[in-house]
Amino acid sequence: MKKETIDLDSLHQHDIKLLTALRKEKEDIESIAKRLGLSKDALIRSAFVLKDLGLVDIVEEAKVRYVITGEGNKNLREGFPEERLLSKDGTPVSSLSEEERRIGLQWAMKNGWVRIAEGKIKILSRPEKYDLREKLKAIEEGRDVDKETVKLLLQRKNIEETATKKFFVRITDLGMETAPSVMDRLDKEEINELTHSLITSGKWRNATFRKYNLRLKIERARKGAYHPVNEYIRQIREVFVSMGFEEMTGPEVDSAFWDFDALFTPQDHPARELQDTFYLENPEKFEYPEDVAERVKEIQEKAWKYKWDPEIPRQAVLRTHTTTLSAHTLVSLRKGKRSKPGKFFAIGRVYRNEATDFKHLAEFYQIEGIVAWKKATFRDLLGVLSAFYEKQGIKIRFRPHYFPYTEPSVEIDRWDEKRNQWIELAGAGILRPEVSLPLWGSYPVLAWGMSLERPLMNRLNLKDIRIPYQNDIYWIADSQI
């Protein structure tokens, strides 16, 4: 590194002090700190700053040290249990705990001091000084002790191992060259922070401002952010409102009547099975309006040629689609024999009893639109759909498909630029008269629906549909939709 390219302006006083104080030999930070009368931590920081500039080298040496534990201290002061086991005259000492007695006896036997004969302890020999205690003392004083003993003392929990890092600093050739050029800044007052008192006292007039390193890593702002899913919902709401659609809202918890029966789903339909729909234990049942039910029953029995059971629709469910809201709305538009027209939309959570994985969710959003208008035609349906997707910049095509409650039905495909192919996007159609007549009292009603997550995955380039709901705050803040 060339000297000219080094940014010396941003050096702190401490950095300068360290650099100018260094001698040619490596020296450990602790002794430099003593020498300069500065804190060790501050010098370590400075050493790393200087190292980044290539002015010094740092050598870290980890050193293992042993510290005496509480147990060890007790043994140092009072003697090990095996020492305290027997008093000088060989009679048992009563002040030992049961545990100490056990350990003491064990070690005394091991050391060959005592032996058990006929159920009594017999003393064989007793050393004046206990070697183990001497060595523990040596460790306390910082002297070296043989490995075997250290192992034993560790095992007996008299000592613990700690590692301490020692930092050695050595000035580099570049450092030697550079040091003189910062000498003049040594001990000169430099301002780190411009404070209130500096400003009001006028002291700033005589101060030099330390220059910053302007290329430091920038810290992220802790800003507010919208969740991409909610923001996407807001955008789609705007499209609907701009097309004259009124928003429908309603409960996620509803009866099977509105979720299935009102939509012409036969009572033995697989979609109603436990492995597809969440049924509720609490509340278990909901009532439904008798007059609507009467019409639903009549039309279902005629079309499906079975006996409609009035109990099944009372089951409480988590709605499996937002079409429940369309059903409620269509009923509310029916005033006696008049059927009020209207355009409505809903975006809401729906629930399916599915295992969650990278492309399936047990709860997801559905987008739903209806146009209830006696003069509506299939061409109006295609027109509304074209406008709806054009406003979102999505290129689509229509193809025939089958949906149980629309006829004719349309499947909408989206052109995928990246994959260069058509991808299923949404389902649409004209509600069957068996659906719209019992609810709205008239025909036709145009309807379409789609999941929100699939186009969202495309917009955000997601491989896993669960990512938005993991609520990683960085992801939320960085995902723009």
Added chain:
Amino acid sequence: MATISFKKKEIEKFIGKEVPAEQIAHAFEMLGMPVDKCDEDEIVADITNDRVDMFTVEGAGRAIGQFLEIIKPRDYALSKSNLVLHVENVEVRPYIVAFVAKNVKLDDEMIRSLIMAQEKIHETFGRKRRKIAIGIHDADKVQGHLYYKQVKDISFIPLDSDKEMNIREILDKHPKGQEYRHIFEGTSNYPMFMDSKGVLSFPPIINSERTRLTGDTKNLLFDITGTSEHAIRIVANIFATSLADRGAVIENVELMLPNKEKRESLEYGRRETLSLKFANKILGIRLKPDEAKHLLARTGYKAELTEKKDELSIHVPPYRADIMHQVDFVEDIAVAYGYDRFKPRLPNLATNGSLSSQSKIDQKIRELMVALGFIETNSWTLTNEEMNKKALIDKKAVKIKNPRTQDFTMFRTDIAPSLLNILFENKTKGLPIQIFEVGRVADGEGRCFTNLCCAIMGEKADFSQIATVLFETKRFANVSEVYPDELEKAKKSKKEAGFRHLIDGRYILIKDNNDDRICGWAGEIHPQVLENFKLEYPVVMMEFRLQAKEEKKARKRKAN
């Protein structure tokens, strides 16, 4: 939907001539059936449930041939069988029909497609054999007349077995018995399709070995049983017409019903009328009668103009299960016309677009919270009891009867546990963290609401910070604070029990100005809750119900 594989050579027999694979695939797609695979050997298509008739290779080929105008819709003839089927009252599956297909050439490919169609129909339209089951026998091995009875016990040799088994043994030991025995839960009466000599099949479980199909079989006897008369008749028609397309002669088996009435198993010749005016009105186009007739022919219908000039009399093919209303013809006309030929137009219906009052207030609050520096989250509304327990919240909740996992057993009563969990998930991402959510909750009665919940986690998070947020939001949300010490004593103790997740003396309650009811709280989260969620820094939170102003709602009610 059923994914069905057709051998190209086989399907071409019924299309009427050899056609390039791409052309067949395109025709499938134009009929609304996505194609998964198509080459010179095989075409794999997803057949939708309205077109069960296309589950058979004959039916699929016929539909494609008609659509491509290679063949024309045909009539189907029936002759009479010598067999009579005596039907008794059978509790579990009351309905049965039967027919014989004579002079059938059974080759491997035909057996494969026959069994495939049978299985796919069992799976889907037949609701896993509960609603419909199809049995196929060698008709020449049948002796005497046919009977449909309800029995308590009987023995016979089931298909692919060499020894006689009784009902119990079949249900307990035979693989098919084990698979379908749940259909007979709660009954000890079993249906049997029999001839003079014994059992032909035990529907919907298994046939007898005695009438199994072999390489020498020329004449087939079909029995179709089930719980819906309408459905079994359609399925019988589908197989009868498919075999007729193969050149078989179909013989109708007469039923002697329990009430001594006689009825034929196969009934063809259904006719419906379609008003051309209605079709044109729905489609928004102007088709002339001849055009309509032509389009109908391409989707399999013969039609004639009636004396009323704009009305068509349509022969409904016996195999079509999905014709319930005139609109079903209209869709077929649209399909044959081609969806790409319709000119889209915007409905000439002027309406005012508007957001719901809930969305309006949600939106205002979201904007405010983001301006205050909060990050919006969006979490599951489904949760479990453990989460509420950890958050020291004890409320009755909407509980799921059939949860798939222990994670999702109830609808959340509060958003707070969700946010505490999100704080945990983000705890390595620096402090302070400020998050909020406007989301749905439900009470124990199953009523759903929208709540605002927000949280600040940081070394210095305290009551004053959350009080500031409440101050900023309350004007928009039409709520105000209630000091717990101002509540009446009885009310207070009850309330306090509901706020164990907060530090006593460091929280306030929030009431809805519309009805003066307590609708939320704001304060410092109890360290026990922090410990439960493995959080290591103080957290302050606020949650309350977001409701539009009463006056707005009243006005809306009036407008309705």
